[in-house]
Amino acid sequence: MVVGDIVEEVEVLVIGAGPGGYVAAIRAAQLGKSVTIVDKAELGGVCLNRGCIPSKALISAAHHYEAAKESPFPGIETTASFDFKKVQEWKQSVVDKMTGGVQQLLKGNKVNVIQGEAFFTKPNEVRVMQENGSQRLQFQHCILATGSRPIELKNLPLGKRVIDSTGALSLDHVPQRLVVVGGGYIGIELGQTFAKFGSQVTIIEGLDSILALFDKQMVRLVEKNLKKYNVQIETKALAQGVEETEDSVKLTYKDKDGNEKTIEADYVLVTVGRRPNTDEIGLQDAGIELTDKGLVKVDQQCRTTNPNVFAIGDIVPGPALAHKASYEGKVAAEVIAGKPSIVDYRCIPSVVFSDPEMASVGLTEEEAKKEYGQVAVGRFPYAANGRATALNATDGFIKLVANKENGVLVGAQVVGVEASNIIAELGLAIEMSATLEDIALTIHAHPTLGEMVMEAAEVGLGEPIHIIKG
């Protein structure tokens, strides 16, 4: 192929095949559009290849290993050992299954897939760099979904022993000593996983708490579990620099009292945030403006300042989560197909696959107070739930937050076993403007964890059955 020779016309061009882009492509195709999707790497994006899916596969393997290593059930004796290479092979098989699925779905929906790196050359044209040349694509509409990449700190340059989440997920062995710089959800999920597999883990966090976006009482339960695995947590600590040698790495940091300390490890994992991939795609040539945070400016329909280009996912404002990317992908595709869709969610759940799991949706108690003045709060502990007791998993609680004036649920937090599944009902409740009474009057099966949702609502109404009214 000769460079720049022909200009191909495409109806809808999607750039980036992560959970934002591939979902947008499928929805647009379903709505009758002819769709081409371009990705420079694997289908599925960060999420399927280097994010959600591989991390959760390792987490569930570690959970299974741990549950068998230390049986929580009296009378059941179990032992466990692992072969990390095989665990990684299995993880890869999970990833391959999911990305293979995406390929099938794109094919089944007749989406044209191009492997290559795209950048804008004009407001309605991109050039796609491929292994053996390049091609030009002129589009009627474009959906930009190029996602994000780990932030690299100047004083902690990546190397053989200074790694990011992608590096950590592909280690072929369990490090003896692992330092995690950044105690956000990615750092905690990975740190706790390696701790379960036997690493001596230290977490260096700049703020005064790990998982700072979550309720302190929720975080306390995760900290308790981390302690079980001898994970050291240094808060208000500032990483200063690293020194790599052949078989170890030294991290220097200032602790909360301002003392300089050095810690030696096999690897330093840097998880201090992610930055949007908006810098190398020629946005200026397409008339696409950025916010001062480097995110793409979009309206309620995901339209950029170039009216034919839409942007979704990690490159636009809002939480950098896969399900937000997919939601926006559907909106953008529908708008292009002429539907009156807008980004119109009342809430986005966020889940941390820590042990115990944490999940949150809508407003916290503090946020709700600011917004509504008076709030009604209902809190219910796992320890008073029959199913949790029968599962031997009684650490945790559910908290519901309602607008006191009308009883409408505005937020919910869950920490404990299966929090990731319990939160689903609460997200629907918020979207439906359900009241605490609606939830309390909905029969929840016995004995299930879902009963706690009903009981927390009763607590919020001042009529708790399974805890004594305080």
Add this chain to the structure above:
Amino acid sequence: MVVGDIVEEVEVLVIGAGPGGYVAAIRAAQLGKSVTIVDKAELGGVCLNRGCIPSKALISAAHHYEAAKESPFPGIETTASFDFKKVQEWKQSVVDKMTGGVQQLLKGNKVNVIQGEAFFTKPNEVRVMQENGSQRLQFQHCILATGSRPIELKNLPLGKRVIDSTGALSLDHVPQRLVVVGGGYIGIELGQTFAKFGSQVTIIEGLDSILALFDKQMVRLVEKNLKKYNVQIETKALAQGVEETEDSVKLTYKDKDGNEKTIEADYVLVTVGRRPNTDEIGLQDAGIELTDKGLVKVDQQCRTTNPNVFAIGDIVPGPALAHKASYEGKVAAEVIAGKPSIVDYRCIPSVVFSDPEMASVGLTEEEAKKEYGQVAVGRFPYAANGRATALNATDGFIKLVANKENGVLVGAQVVGVEASNIIAELGLAIEMSATLEDIALTIHAHPTLGEMVMEAAEVGLGEPIHIIKG
């Protein structure tokens, strides 16, 4: 105490301290009533002592044993053994914790607890037989919650080796050979549990399928798992009689072709249903009428034909489930306290803690077709869900059934891992009259099992993302 000496006056008398009675007592006390509760056995009723809780504790222990015995995670090697006596001790500790909790709750709500067997002597009076005598209680209002007991078949009289669910739950060893007569949910839960612990299990079912109340395609997945444990299933089979010897028991039955067969086992577990405890409590003396099925006749407020007596739980019509009993208990208590409550649920979830779990709420597809004519159905498989894949638990599906005319969800079925938790959202959806569109537009966290709910709704709307449109 001299029999019949004094008549004590009580404001609200609750008879039976199961999930119906104790919840009613707490709610009545919360609403300012002075409450006395009488039970002839343990607090917590069948549910906490011989039903839901002990069965689910054994199920979760068996699940844990099995998960460690045959690791589903490549790369993680585990072994498992058990000491059934200790498992039983643990199960008892779970039961004790829950019943101790009920005691605390009753005390905390200032409910007076009497141990004894009550029967009506007048429309507003009962006699309570106690260990050392008896006492008379005159009540303003009474809530009757005496529950149910296993049906005993004439030709299969209980004995040392012919046992009911209570007997099976308290075995101190795992039988080598176990025959289960009755493939309803109790028979399957217990049969599968013992099969996991190593029993050779045979299930004798009179209908043409086990778990006949559930969708055939759901049941198929449970049957597949039962086969893994060499469980034999005989459907359309009729138990004829038993012959007990010192160390075994022989069951004779007619198989589906009418051939008489005999099977030898260590125990025959009879789980063919339960009958209401309405026969020995002097209902006729209180003017309380029964239906032709022996259940107590009640109106929408749980009021019996005696206007001062209410009845709830397994002794009244409707599914014999703990959460139904508790719901009715609250209604009865509220009515007595002068509130306008009625039994007004749109749906009651039912869950089977089989492997995989099954759960259902509202109407099945067939029922919905009868009710509404046209229906929209959305089915989504676990195999296409990222979380299920990362958990290595891809057997299962979710099915949503909506009224085609307005899109309102009217039923849902789930089979697969955590079905018991997934069903909670769907129960709320039905109570809120949510439409498929409401569910599809609610952001569900990635990667969680709850995404399947959203995706099934999209399938029902004809816009599936993660499966190819059929």
Add this chain to the structure above:
Amino acid sequence: ARRGGKRRALATPHVRALARKLGVDIDEIDGTGPVGRVTEEDVRRFAEGGRGLAVEPD
């Protein structure tokens, strides 16, 4: 985010979608459902009343 500081209507996702389809601003509608929820009926009635405002992106 709130628009113009005004309270957002209490309404389910499909009712919100219907309002968009009919070109009305749901936040303008007084809901007649429980706790003031805007119902499907309310939206249709409002749309027929011709007081609809097209939703415009921010």
